[in-house]
Amino acid sequence: MRYDTEHKQRTHEKVVHEAASAIREHGPDKIGIADLMSKVGLTHGGFYAHFKSKDSLVAEAIAHMFDDRLAVFQKCMAGVEPAEGLARYVDVYLSARHRDRRDKGCPVVALSGDIARMPAAARKRFEAGVQRLTDMLADVLKVLHKPQPEMLAASVLAEMVGAVAIARAVSDADYSGRILDTARASVKGRIGLPA
DSSP states (O other), X not given: OOOOHHHXXXXXXXXXXXXXXXXXXXXXXXXXXXXXXXXXXXXXXXGXXXXXXXXXXXXXXXHHHHHHHXXXXXXXXXXXXXXXXHHHHHHHHTSHHHHHOTTTSOHHHHHTTTGGGSOHHHHHHHHHHHHHHHHHHHHHHHHXXXXXXXXXXXXXXXXXXXXXXXXXXXXXXXXXXHHHHHHHHHHHHHHTOOO
């Protein structure tokens, strides 16, 4: 049976979306092509109609993950003043929901421990994604007239990523929540955002 170009594109996007979730949750080394293709209703052999290799899928999935985070940021900023939008984003990022949804969360948190051992294409996509996140934050900080917005954005992103990573790693739920609460207050205080 022949499929049109749109069908092939939709299928491709489903595979990338499923891979992005699996990579976030289990890491890039733990995903299997056969399982992944089965989840989208295809055979293992169908994989090569869409991707040259697992490495090319992983690189594309990383870009997709960062696109997801851009959409979250844009949703937080939509229709509100910059300070309120940024406060919303900090709240969403440093939330228990983000901590608990590994399959939907920030790729910086999910991949920081793995990315240095990944192929160059994946590392380049990761680096480009980190730069996009930093630039988005810096653009808002510029509008808010914060000094050295690029450096502040990089520092804020690092603090938020670290807080979510540690909150995920500790076993005590109360302690995990306090880590997120403390980081949220710290980030908002440094930027001068409403609590």
